[in-house]
Amino acid sequence: MGGSQIGNAQEGEDQPVSDPVPEEPRHSGLGITLEEFTSIPPSSDSAPEARINYLSEIPDDSGRLAVPDLNGPMYLVEDGEPTEYLDIENEFPDFVDSPGLGTGFGFVTFHPDFADNGVFYTVHTEAGEALESEKPDLPYPEDTEFHGIVTEWTADDPDEDTFSGTSREVLRIGYSTHFHGIQQIDFNTTAEPGDEDYGLLYIGSGDGESVPDFSTVPQDKNKPQGKILRINPRDTDEDGNGYGIPSTNPFIEESDALDEVYALGLRNPHRFSWDDYEGEARMFLGNIGEQRVDSVYEVEAGDNFGWNEREGSFRFDWEDPENVYPLPEDDDRFGFTYPVIELDNPRDVNAVVGGFVYRGEEIPELQGKYIFSDVVSGTVYYSDVEELQSEGEDASVYTLDLFDNEGENVTMLELAGDDASRVDFRFGQDADGELYVMSKQNGEIWKVSDAKHVVTDVMNEEEWDPITPEKWEFTGEEVILVEAGEERPGPRRPSEYAILTEGPEFSSVQIDADVRIDVPEPIGRDVIMIFGYQSDTEFYYAHLSEDNGIYAHNGIFVVNNGDRERIDDQWDGSEGPLRPLLIKNLIKCG
Numbered sequence: 001m002g003g004s005q006i007g008n009a010q011e012g013e014d015q016p017v018s019d020p021v022p023e024e025p026r027h028s029g030l031g032i033t034l035e036e037f038t039s040i041p042p043s044s045d046s047a048p049e050a051r052i053n054y055l056s057e058i059p060d061d062s063g064r065l066a067v068p069d070l071n072g073p074m075y076l077v078e079d080g081e082p083t084e085y086l087d088i089e090n091e092f093p094d095f096v097d098s099p100g101l102g103t104g105f106g107f108v109t110f111h112p113d114f115a116d117n118g119v120f121y122t123v124h125t126e127a128g129e130a131l132e133s134e135k136p137d138l139p140y141p142e143d144t145e146f147h148g149i150v151t152e153w154t155a156d157d158p159d160e161d162t163f164s165g166t167s168r169e170v171l172r173i174g175y176s177t178h179f180h181g182i183q184q185i186d187f188n189t190t191a192e193p194g195d196e197d198y199g200l201l202y203i204g205s206g207d208g209e210s211v212p213d214f215s216t217v218p219q220d221k222n223k224p225q226g227k228i229l230r231i232n233p234r235d236t237d238e239d240g241n242g243y244g245i246p247s248t249n250p251f252i253e254e255s256d257a258l259d260e261v262y263a264l265g266l267r268n269p270h271r272f273s274w275d276d277y278e279g280e281a282r283m284f285l286g287n288i289g290e291q292r293v294d295s296v297y298e299v300e301a302g303d304n305f306g307w308n309e310r311e312g313s314f315r316f317d318w319e320d321p322e323n324v325y326p327l328p329e330d331d332d333r334f335g336f337t338y339p340v341i342e343l344d345n346p347r348d349v350n351a352v353v354g355g356f357v358y359r360g361e362e363i364p365e366l367q368g369k370y371i372f373s374d375v376v377s378g379t380v381y382y383s384d385v386e387e388l389q390s391e392g393e394d395a396s397v398y399t400l401d402l403f404d405n406e407g408e409n410v411t412m413l414e415l416a417g418d419d420a421s422r423v424d425f426r427f428g429q430d431a432d433g434e435l436y437v438m439s440k441q442n443g444e445i446w447k448v449s450d451a452k453h454v455v456t457d458v459m460n461e462e463e464w465d466p467i468t469p470e471k472w473e474f475t476g477e478e479v480i481l482v483e484a485g486e487e488r489p490g491p492r493r494p495s496e497y498a499i500l501t502e503g504p505e506f507s508s509v510q511i512d513a514d515v516r517i518d519v520p521e522p523i524g525r526d527v528i529m530i531f532g533y534q535s536d537t538e539f540y541y542a543h544l545s546e547d548n549g550i551y552a553h554n555g556i557f558v559v560n561n562g563d564r565e566r567i568d569d570q571w572d573g574s575e576g577p578l579r580p581l582l583i584k585n586l587i588k589c590g
Helices: 412-416 579-588
Strands: 017-019 026-039 056-058 064-067 075-077 083-087 105-110 119-124 148-153 165-175 182-187 201-205 225-232 261-264 269-276 280-287 293-299 314-316 339-343 352-357 369-374 380-384 398-403 424-430 434-441 444-453 463-465 470-472 479-481 498-500 525-534 538-545 555-560
Touching: 026 083, 026 498, 075 105, 083 225, 083 434, 105 182, 119 182, 148 182, 165 525, 182 269, 201 269, 269 352, 280 352, 293 352, 339 369, 412 434, 463 470, 498 525
Parallel strands: 026 398, 056 424
Antiparallel strands: 026 444, 056 064, 064 075, 075 083, 105 119, 119 148, 148 165, 182 201, 201 225, 225 261, 269 280, 280 293, 293 339, 352 369, 369 380, 380 398, 424 434, 434 444, 463 498, 470 479, 525 538, 538 555
16 A cells, blocks of 8 residues: 655655654644553562553453553552552563563453453563573574563453463564564454454564664564464364464465464554444554654554565665665555554654544543554654545644643653653553553553643744734744734724634633733733634623723623623722632633
């Protein structure tokens, strides 16, 4: 499938693209509230903070949430209280969670029939003696240093909050380094009993390599690294071992391909999820790029995302990994699938983490938006799901402001802690589609509880439309009326104002502004706030003045193709300071 390069390329196919993704994410005019939800306790004295990696709800209508800690424990959270359910580290003598990054207890997912069968699956890494005593199930590199293992667990009683039961190894994959191992395993959350995809396990397997060791493995269908795999974990042999291959996997008829491969050509398939889009299941995947481009893909059976011949929708040159290049003119013949979203990826500054299309009910402002983030900074983005198309232009990307419980604007880096140099951002989701965010740095989990309209950083001239432009100055930090307005023909109304043109239209809004009067005399210097604007003769405004003794001061007014009329009842002809009830009304209207 084709893609669209939007970068600024120098002349010629052999010249690097100077700015692969020139369009910066735009501010959405929305902010989300992060409500403190729970805190996962420290893993041990040697690991003072829990390295939490995900959150999901157990599919048994109990409301319990599962949280894996890379250091080994798995917690169940009920009514905001975490309880240790199982410690993976204690179960496997060759368990390894150092040197960090992709090692440890990476992920947990529950079979959709967990309430009846008690079955769930985990991913962890092993090294040490396991490299000699255990052999990976699928082709592995000669310099294998780590194994990624998928384990099936069967609880004796699915309702218990502490695990007792049995386990078996499902799949073992070898990797050259601790980078880019098995990042996620999961079931299609939109599949219903009887659907072809119901109960099939998807496995996001990274390329297992790091700079500068590039290889052809991600493009080799006979290798599991750099792929999305799909298996039927419950389709075992007579002894209950192994797994089955879904009959609809795309490469089972090819002799030089692993039957398990569902899609290929990936560097670091970090997180994936599904969305029920008008009755169609759509799978979206966040893939961390090399040094220039991060990507979100829509995944379909048989897709080849191009790594490491492509980085995003650009040609990748092994000899120059710090740059990307224009696609060749005959690119269609390769059949690569290109991203639906692309972001600039300055190395060690950004790294995309895939999220979810919001389908919850608590926050209507987020409906139909694919929410995702950056691992390092914790910047939260969204794109409208309708724009996520593999054919055509990349989707527009918007940023979301973050607010804490008190309504204060915050960053994820601040929430991660004073000592955090990066956020290690992760998403979670419950059965109702509500979102949670967490930092691997401190074990804290926040629920996305609300959204509100915000406008920030609107101090530039192009973001305002003044009645008389020459009477205004825009310094980049302030908007200043430098000359008094003059009465104009038509209905009586404020003689000079500027309309904010940046941001969305609001149905309700809170205005927070720093206002300064440079000339305090004579008394009566005023401030007005325009809202509900339709035209120069159709709008509302709130008026603030030092003088409270005039009908036209300190009130809420409407201009509706006639002289302004006061629509609040707070003025009674008396002089004096603004009264609390008037302030309350002004805030409400604002």
